[in-house]
Amino acid sequence: MEAVSIGMEAALSAACLGQLAGFHQHILRHWLHVEQPLLATADTLEQVIADPVARQRFQACGLGNIAAFGMRGARPAEVSHFCFFGIPEASCARWGLFLELLAAPLHAALVRIATRSHPDWIRDAAMPKLTPREREILKWIGMGKTNCEIAMILGTRYKTVKNQVQNLLAKLDVNNRAHAVAKAAALGLY
Secondary structure (H helix, E strand, C coil), rough: CCCCCCCCCCCHHHHHHHHHHHHHHHHHHHHHHHHHCEECCCCCHHCCCCCCCHHHHHHCCCCCCEEEEECCCCCCCCCCEEEEEEHHHHHHHHHHHHHHHHHHHHHHHHHHHHHHHCCCCHHHHHCCCCCCHHHHHHHHHHCCCCCCHHHHHCCCHHHHHHHHHHHHHHHCCCCCCHHHHHHHHHHCCC
């Protein structure tokens, strides 16, 4: 597992930088357990870094409050995790929303970078098996059509399209229409 640190202050000692990956392991382990935005202050740090020695080292480095979030991708190997340290406590709660909004585009960018350097990830991926009708519905979703509009275009009932969209979302393992279109495009499904 690699940890990438961006924008760390020069005042952070080399010893603390060396321990950053260890701190990240604790934070990542916590996120993998709950898969929710993590906002930790000095009062709640014990929930994230259970080891008292590691927690004391973290506090000695002066990294302050933590805001962290992760995102799973289409394949098991695609997991992104983002950690921000030194968040002012007054704005800590807002970071949960920021992280949820930023995680998807940051994850998508990292996956694009990784697939450029490892194109076999795309080739070896387990491609969802979509029916011709699901591909057609996906095309209309990508064009911004609603279920009602798709039903009129296809000459079928609204509830039929609604069920087909739900099946499509399940096959792609996504939660919403926008994510379905983005994932299908990344996998070359349309």
